[in-house]
Amino acid sequence: MPMDFDWTMALGSFLVAIIVGLTGMGGGALMTPMLVTFFGVSPLAAVSSDLVAAAVMKPVGSAVHYRQGTINTRLVGWLCVGSVPAAFSGVLLAKALGDGESVENIISKAMGVALMIAAAGLVLRGYLAHRGRSGTPEDGEQAPEITVRRVPTVLVGLVGGLVVGITSVGSGSLIIVALLALYPALKANQLVGTDLLQAVPLVFAAALGHLLFGDFRMEVTAALLVGSVPGVYLGSKISSRAPSALIRRVLALVLVASALKMFGLGAVPLAWTLVVLAAAAVAVSLYLRGQNARDRDKLPSSAVSPGLSGASGEQSERGPTMAA
Template identity: 85%
Template sequence: MDFDWTMALGSFLVAIIVGLTGMGGGALMTPMLVTFFGVSPLAAVSSDLVAAAVMKPVGSAVHYRQGTINMRLVGWLCAGSVPAAFSGVLLARALGHGDSVENVIGKAMGAALMIAAAGLVLRGYLAYRGRGGSAGDGDGSAEITIRPVPTVLIGVVGGLVVGITSVGSGSLIIVALLALYPALKANQLVGTDLLQAVPLVLAAAIGHLLFGDFRMEVTAALLAGSIPGVYLGSKISSRAPSTLIRRVLALVLVASSLKMFGVAAVPLAWTMVVLTAATAGAWLALRHRAAPRRDTLSSPVVSPGVAGASGEQSERGPTMAA
């Protein structure tokens, strides 16, 4: 087929989300190809992975220059994910089309993503209430302690899922990292996930080039939109406040979860509009409640009573000295 500019525009919008949050590529891009452009599932998975192998390095390069990547964590993740991703492609071919397997994995991922979104909201609320500390906000500056065995296992599971479905290089792994390393900064979480996804997606892409249904015209349209989109999203993510990234990440988690549960495009779009409006409303309400509290804390400094008391003390001072 000819070059599809609408497909390129769709990939541009999805790539902004990938660059901003480190996830959503497979969970959003592949369903977009199948739902809106009529691409067969296998061709969508193959073409999306090849495009992602080019797109991910662009986003991770931005985070690398900003210093928002934990290289030791990337190394342990790749130790498990790279061989598992290629094995996942072979497993998908051995299972045939694997519709039932993808369905089970999709439902399980949908539940995990929804739980992760709820966890992000709860941690943000606790941080606002002053009970979450810096770890709850994801802004702690302390160096995290790497746990090699569970980190490698995360890579293995994520790699297998990516090799079979193209979903998971961001969605599944970033959820597991959130649970295993809650003190990791939000922008470090995104940068680390983007960089570890480069060799992971490359291994899966090579497998699909050899055994899948790669279509050059689809990949070209995806690359035309995704490269500038992921660069823009990564630039915003590397400089944006952690709280903003967490809110966007929670919305993307919910969207990916609903898509995994098979929610159609139009209901999904309206659901996200409502959730976005509700998030903005809740943020404004919290700011409105916090404003009187700040005024109360600052009132003793500027209140006339205190000023008068200070004046009385200053007036007594010379008398006592005399």
């Protein structure tokens, strides 16, 4: 291992990779700004090194979800039809554009708006699920069969791959927003698992382009790999088994964080904003839980299990029956 190996960079990549494994996104939107802001890596070198590291990190996270059965492979296939060639072409396009910084700035602002909309959508879905009016399956429910919309899915992959090739951002952030819109019936862990697997060939194609035409730096990539591989494994283990409501809350926070980063918010204001949002989310959750408890207390005992009061007495005489 080289003497100039940066352990603080490895620790930072470990923390970011946990978020990637937990939510399927945040790698490019958080890792690349971290390299530029805190470690002084040039933007092109940060993009190149991040993508090469992600080519190793993403398969680790997707393998965990594949074993848990939380991946829609048909969606992955149609996304890759558009994203793989577009990701490689995005690197060439970034080279061809003379003012790449202004193009990246426009893309970042547009993505910031999309990410904020997606975060608001997740909050709304959580509220509807709490009120019992959401069509999104929760834990323990059988998810409906997803009908793959081929043309929109390929277009999502194409746009996402192009943006990834130019900026390294979007393999999770941009595509997971589109999947939320196209397939609202996907459970939260299915959304994360599908997004992680589709990102594997996409990131490989973009990484190959940056190895050939970018500014790849081995010492940066090595530090990212040391931290990101165990981090994404840990995050994926949690997300493949965690309750959908928990993943939805974390995903909403990451969406907001990524959006604010796209708008150019500094690290310290971003950290304080997330602390306030997390505290507000906990307060709202506790309030709703207390409200549910009060509503249950107001119900008469017969209303808790309507139509079962007579059956329960009948069952007690017969003895316990086998659960379905």
